Amino acid sequence: MGLSGNAAIVGAAQYKPEKYQTAPQMFHLEQVADLAHKALLDAGLHKDDLDGLVINGPHFHEASVFVPAMAAEYLGIEVNFAEVVDLGGCTAVAQIWRAAAAIEMGLCQAVLCVIPARMAPLGPDEDPAWMAQAMRFGGHSTAYGAPEAEFDLPYGHMGQNTGYAMIAQRYAAQYGYDKSAMAKIAVDQRFNAQYHKDAIFRGKELTVEEVLASKLVADPLHVLEIVMPVAGGAAVIVASKELAARAKKRPAFVTGFGERLSFKSPSYAKDMTVTPVAEAAKRAFAMAGLTPQDIHAAQIYDCYTITVLLSLEDAGFVPKGEGQRFIKEHNLTWKGDFPLNTHGGQLSFGQAAAAGGFSQVIEAFDQISNSAEGRQLKGCDNIFVSGTGGVMSEQGALILQGG
Ligand SMILES: CC(=O)CC(=O)SCCNC(=O)CCNC(=O)[C@H](O)C(C)(C)COP(=O)(O)OP(=O)(O)OC[C@H]1O[C@@H](n2cnc3c(N)ncnc32)[C@H](O)[C@@H]1OP(=O)(O)O
Numbered sequence: 001m002g003l004s005g006n007a008a009i010v011g012a013a014q015y016k017p018e019k020y021q022t023a024p025q026m027f028h029l030e031q032v033a034d035l036a037h038k039a040l041l042d043a044g045l046h047k048d049d050l051d052g053l054v055i056n057g058p059h060f061h062e063a064s065v066f067v068p069a070m071a072a073e074y075l076g077i078e079v080n081f082a083e084v085v086d087l088g089g090c091t092a093v094a095q096i097w098r099a100a101a102a103i104e105m106g107l108c109q110a111v112l113c114v115i116p117a118r119m120a121p122l123g124p125d126e127d128p129a130w131m132a133q134a135m136r137f138g139g140h141s142t143a144y145g146a147p148e149a150e151f152d153l154p155y156g157h158m159g160q161n162t163g164y165a166m167i168a169q170r171y172a173a174q175y176g177y178d179k180s181a182m183a184k185i186a187v188d189q190r191f192n193a194q195y196h197k198d199a200i201f202r203g204k205e206l207t208v209e210e211v212l213a214s215k216l217v218a219d220p221l222h223v224l225e226i227v228m229p230v231a232g233g234a235a236v237i238v239a240s241k242e243l244a245a246r247a248k249k250r251p252a253f254v255t256g257f258g259e260r261l262s263f264k265s266p267s268y269a270k271d272m273t274v275t276p277v278a279e280a281a282k283r284a285f286a287m288a289g290l291t292p293q294d295i296h297a298a299q300i301y302d303c304y305t306i307t308v309l310l311s312l313e314d315a316g317f318v319p320k321g322e323g324q325r326f327i328k329e330h331n332l333t334w335k336g337d338f339p340l341n342t343h344g345g346q347l348s349f350g351q352a353a354a355a356g357g358f359s360q361v362i363e364a365f366d367q368i369s370n371s372a373e374g375r376q377l378k379g380c381d382n383i384f385v386s387g388t389g390g391v392m393s394e395q396g397a398l399i400l401q402g403g
Contacts, residue, residue, distance in 0.1 A: 002287035007100035008244040008251030008403060010110075011043025012362045014234035015118065016198040017350025020131075023118055023231030028061040029074045031116030035235035036075060043237045044248035045110060050077050050237075052102055052111030054095040056354055057084035061120035071114075081107045088139055088389030089301055090259070091115060092234070092357030093396035097257035099238035110243055114235040117355040135159065135229065139390045140265075148265050160303065161226060163266050163391030165218035168306040170272040174321070177220060181324035183211035185305045185340075186225050186347050188332035193344025195334065195375035200230055200350035225305040225347070232352025236361060244403065249369035252383070256288030256399035266391050274314065277386055277395040281315035284384075288399035292316045296380045297367055298338070299360035301388040301395075302345040311386050312340075315397065334375045342367060342375055357387045361398070368402045 013035050015023075026034070032055070040047060053068050053075075060067045068082035081102040087094045092115065099111035122128055138159030140148040148157075157163060171177065190206040193199035206224065214224040244251040258280030266272050285291060298317065302308045309323045317338075318326040332340040343349050343363040346356045364383040366372040381402040388395050 003100055003104055003254060003257065005253045005255040005401065006241045007103040007238055008241065008253040009096065009236055009361070009365045009400065010239045010244050010247035010249065010251050011039045011045065011237040012235065012365050013038030013042055014355070014358060014362055015232045015352070017200040017230040017232045017352055020119060020229070020231050025119045025121045027120050028116040029071060031118055031233050032071050032114050033075055035114055035116065035233055036112050039112070039235040039237050042248070043239070044246065045237060045239065045243065047075065047077060049110045049243060050112050051079050052081040052099060052108035053077070053079045054083045054085060054099050054111060054113045056091055056115045058086050059353065079108065081111065087387070087394050087396070088354060089303060089357050090387035090389035090394050090396045091354045092361050093385060093387030093398050094259060096236065096238060096254060096361060096398055097259070097396070100254040100257070103238065103240050110237060110239040112235060112237060115233060115355040115358060117233040117352040118231045138163070152265050152267055157265070157267070160391055161218040161221065164304045164306055165221045167266055167272045167310070167392060168220050171306065171310070172220065174273055178324040178328070179212055179220065180208050181327045182225065182305045182309065183208040184327055185308050185332065186211050188336070189302065189341045189345040190348045191333045192342050192375060193348035196343045196349060199344045199348055200228070201344065201348040221304055221306070227303050227346045227351035227356070230350035230352050232350065232355050234352070234355045234358035234362060236358065236365070249371060251403045252365045252368040252400040253403050254398060255401045256284035256286070256290070257397060258283030259396045261394040263393050264390060266393070273310065275310045275392045275395060277311050277388070277397060278314035280395050280397040281386070284397040284399050285316070288401070290382060290399060292384070295382050295384045296339070297342055297364070297377055297383050298340050299364045299383060299385045300341060301357060301360060301386045302341055302347050303351065303388060307388055307392065310392065311388070315384065315386065334377060339377055342372065342377065360385050360387070364400045368400060
């Protein structure tokens with residue numbers, strides 16, 4: 001059951017992450033068109049090749065419903081497959097496997113997966129404070145009747161920072177917490193960012209001491225172990241094997257995927273230290289017929305350092321409770337023996353809202369297609385990519401393989 005590996009990523013585009021204050025403002029439809037154009041150019045395909053569309057629904061500026069129809073109309077395409085994905089930071093990974101599955105089912109031949117994440121110009125009735133408000137509560141719903149509005153927010157579980165800190169505290173109680181190992185994740189990724197021309201923290205190298213001396217946001221998480229929100233956006237084209245054969249770059253075939261939603265708030269987790277990627281990765285590896293030992297690079301969703309630690313363990317790269325030792329024993333940079341988040345991760349490349357997860361997908365494609373200028377891994381054929389939504393509540397895994 002699953003994919004046969006007959007669909008591949010053939011082209012991609014993403015905006016350089018920028019601070020919101022200085023980034024250009026564009027309507028989301030404009031961003032979709034611009035990103036699609038750039039991704040098609042990257043692939044060497046034409047707009048008329050597209051017959052599938054997967055897009056984000058939440059936070060789409062110009063519509064809250066009928067988003068795919070509006071976007072397809074704006075692009076001037078007709079599609080046989082249209083989907084909205086609402087999985088927070090897991091959305092990018094989830095878009096890719098849905099596109100691959102639709103292609104393998106014969107519904108379509110080329111799918112545009114896209115998430116615009118630059119601010120749109122605000123209309124006269126729009127409140128410029130909406131984003132600050134949204135950040136304050138993170139993924140929590142404040143709607144009347146929402147469980148988290150009643151049982152999380154009143155107790156100080158605000159936004160994502162506290163939730164991930166709570167998970168880190170639990171991990172510390174069960175397995176111990178080595179602060180310098182955790183900081184090393186951010187440091188090795190920052191090293192990688194020095195080799196990506198678009199990384200927001202390029203030109204700013206980092207040491208373990210600096211991470212540990214930075215502001216404590218939610219104990220034990222320091223500010224330099226937490227992503228910084230930036231403006232951005234990304235698009236990826238997934239195409240059939242036949243179309244992939246005429247693409248400009250070496251395709252990255254989608255040979256395995258898994259997805260798991262375990263809870264909305266970690267307050268309801270059976271065990272906060274066991275994350276949904278465990279099941280998602282198991283399924284993805286089995287589908288691809290590979291094991292973690294076959295992987296040449298891991299692009300792990302990294303909203304926080306604790307996300308990376310738990311994902312490495314639960315995806316099977318290292319046994320439970322031994323992740324911190326593993327991190328200290330291995331060089332996680334693109335020059336090292338365990339290349340991790342070779343673009344810098346979202347911690348150092350920047351997190352463009354739900355499009356942030358695309359940075360991991362696109363880095364995997366860049367590595368497989370030999371386009372990772374300045375940080376290219378040698379013989380990189382098999383890559384593991386993870387996506388994380390909410391507070392470790394929904395996770396996805398992809399196995400991408402060079403054709
Ligand atoms: C989406 C999903 O489903 C899953 C997920 O990814 S969960 C994660 C979602 N993302 C978030 O929740 C955002 C997390 N980040 C934050 O809340 C904030 O960045 C923070 C609280 C950590 C820091 O905010 P702050 O203290 O108000 O910092 P702020 O006043 O904005 O900036 C001060 C300086 O620190 C820098 N900075 C801010 N956040 C930073 C960060 N995370 N890392 C490094 N530098 C940061 C700014 O660039 C700024 O520098 P300059 O003075 O040189 O311009």
